[in-house]
Amino acid sequence: MSLHDEAVLTLEQYRGRDGGAEQAELRQHYLDHLAAHPDGMWKACTAGHLTASALVIDPERGRVLLTLHRKLRMWLQMGGHCEPGDPTPAAAALREATEESGITGLTLLPGGPVTLDRHAIPAPCNRHLDMQYAALAAPGSTELISDESLDLRWFGYDEVPAVADASVQRLVDRVRAVL
Template sequence: MHRKPLLSLLEQHDAADANEQVMIHQTIEFVKKHPDCFDRSLGIGHITGSAWIVSPDREQVLLIHHRKLDRWLQPGGHADGDPDVAAVALREAREETGLTSLRLVSDAIFDVDIHTIPLRKDVPEHLHYDIRFLLEADPFEEFGDSEEITNIRWFSLNQAEKLIDSESIDRMIRKNTYN
């Protein structure tokens, strides 16, 4: 997969709301304008891949508490030049959770989000054009260790909604109920 397939996936993705539709359009324009969109050396922003991990019955979602950002989030990370964003999401989810039962539910994009990453040491403020995929995992499998996170937990959808004040997470919770 390279830029062209990502563009096709973005063009085929149905937005959940007007806000996501704007982010899809902005991401398409970003990918078209920057051949190096998968590389974080671009400076202004780059493509990232994330995993919305659910239990097979869709009643639970797995979230990680990110050490640097001090927030509960879905697993994910930098593409670092890899244009196969679904593979990036799966790789990052495995690295951050240690789960081996992870399974990509679909090759289709689950969600698109653009968010600002604040200035940190020598890395300037920049945007993450985050492409998210739906994954399933066994909620009884034990987690591994990762230096990037302080905690990993399964939450009911209601617990996650109450814990996290994020329109982005709320949108994925809403999508989870009809996927």
């Protein structure tokens, strides 16, 4: 099965986790986008494309690992564009989280994406349709800054609103609700 088909299957099974009507609308928008754009998984699709991200969490210490994104200069969860070798959106999210955090042995929370988020980005991409997962870091994990990041830092759940935008805070809130 192609990554495109896997994304459709994942979205068809997605029911949101306390996201209500907004998540249902986003889910349908993603499905409509993929139906209209066979290239909708790839960065080259300038009408927008699906991306995969993962919030790295340390639930024992009540904290999340955020990256200071090199291009956007914002504190964000790990994530990015899907690649041809990614078998599923979940695998893409896990790959991105591992690459950007430097932490080996991350595991995704079961149950598919925690939430969906649509956001505008600078051209030429224009719009990301992000499938957001949560990745558990093992106790004692050590992070390592990648080339895509200016900094990596652990933040307590309650510190996130002071450093990150509303989309990251929504992701943190939804992850906490399912832990």
